Amino acid sequence: MDIPVLDWSRFTSGNDPKGFVADLGKACRETGFFVITGHGIPKALIEDVYKRADQFFALPTSKKAEVAISKNPHNRGWAQQGSEALDETSGLKDRKEAFNVGFDLPADDPTVIAGAPFRGVNVWPDLEGFKDVMLDYYRHALDLGRALHSAIALDLGLPERYFDSHFTEPMATLRVLSYPAAPDGEGIGAGAHTDYGSITLLMTDGVAGLQVKPRGGNWTDVPHIEDAYIVNIGDSLMRWSNDLYVSTPHRVLPPKMARRSIAFFLDPNPNSVIAALPDTGVAKYAPVTAAEYLRSRLDATYTPEPTS
Ligand SMILES: O=C(O)CCC(=O)C(=O)O
Numbered sequence: 001m002d003i004p005v006l007d008w009s010r011f012t013s014g015n016d017p018k019g020f021v022a023d024l025g026k027a028c029r030e031t032g033f034f035v036i037t038g039h040g041i042p043k044a045l046i047e048d049v050y051k052r053a054d055q056f057f058a059l060p061t062s063k064k065a066e067v068a069i070s071k072n073p074h075n076r077g078w079a080q081q082g083s084e085a086l087d088e089t090s091g092l093k094d095r096k097e098a099f100n101v102g103f104d105l106p107a108d109d110p111t112v113i114a115g116a117p118f119r120g121v122n123v124w125p126d127l128e129g130f131k132d133v134m135l136d137y138y139r140h141a142l143d144l145g146r147a148l149h150s151a152i153a154l155d156l157g158l159p160e161r162y163f164d165s166h167f168t169e170p171m172a173t174l175r176v177l178s179y180p181a182a183p184d185g186e187g188i189g190a191g192a193h194t195d196y197g198s199i200t201l202l203m204t205d206g207v208a209g210l211q212v213k214p215r216g217g218n219w220t221d222v223p224h225i226e227d228a229y230i231v232n233i234g235d236s237l238m239r240w241s242n243d244l245y246v247s248t249p250h251r252v253l254p255p256k257m258a259r260r261s262i263a264f265f266l267d268p269n270p271n272s273v274i275a276a277l278p279d280t281g282v283a284k285y286a287p288v289t290a291a292e293y294l295r296s297r298l299d300a301t302y303t304p305e306p307t308s
């Protein structure tokens with residue numbers, strides 16, 4: 001099955017919003033994966049994120065360990081090689097390392113003080129410019145993700161602004177990923193999984209490895225289109241849409257040469273209740289808060305150390 005390529009500017013320019021929404025809806029219902037061109041996120045900013053990520057991953061282990069995600073209860077910081085298995089049934093650890101940036105909150109935010117789930121401050125390496133570039137990219141990706149949800153709302157027969165209140169302070173995670181060259185081809189870069197949130201915006205450097213497995217189909221390579229986002233539906237949105245939309249399994253094979261990607265996982269606000277959207281039929285799932293759902297999925301992937 002082909003992965004549809006959709007030009008976002010058809011929606012934003014006002015030239016063909018209805019046509020765009022129809023194509024988007026079809027992609028969300030059938031493949032759960034599509035490619036977005038015409039998104040307007042500056043190439044220079046994307047390049048800068050790769051550059052800063054490279055600088056971070058090149059730091060000595062002891063420096064990276066200072067911002068380890070294993071010590072962070074809010075899913076922020078560095079995930080070292082061998083610390084995660086996206087396919088927890090495979091017995092294989094992912095051959096990758098990563099760094100997570102969450103929704104940026106000040107230390108005196110009441111939800112941070114209260115220790116609310118996923119409401120922590122970000123952790124930053126001691127690298128000039130790193131924080132500013134990551135937060136700049138985060139804002140751009142969040143704007144795009146929110147705007148895509150207005151097109152999604154229209155496809156689902158909802159008011160255009162329906163999702164706005166669910167993404168005011170969302171559990172969105174910017175995750176830069178680094179897969180070392182694995183000429184032996186052994187193991188897995190990222191095990192087969194579906195994403196947990198609403199949608200994921202993925203930028204990759206073009207090194208092959210990413211594959212999807214559409215329902216009833218076989219593993220297929222995701223074609224690379226320069227500067228375009230690979231967007232996929234996560235399990236929260238599948239649940240929310242009462243299975244009208246599909247979240248599709250994907251994986252990363254161990255790449256022949258070093259591979260980098262920039263994922264932006266857009267999950268709703270922690271307290272958003274994910275319950276069958278209006279007019280989607282008899283609810284197939286019990287309502288759950290977005291935070292409870294995300295925690296349950298992350299717990300299967302890696303285990304944070306106790307903080308006390
Ligand atoms: O690195 C990639 O291309 C995909 C990574 C991915 O699917 C994930 O981290 O959820």
Ligand SMILES: [Fe+2]
Pocket residue numbers: 193194195250
């Ligand atoms: Fe994924």
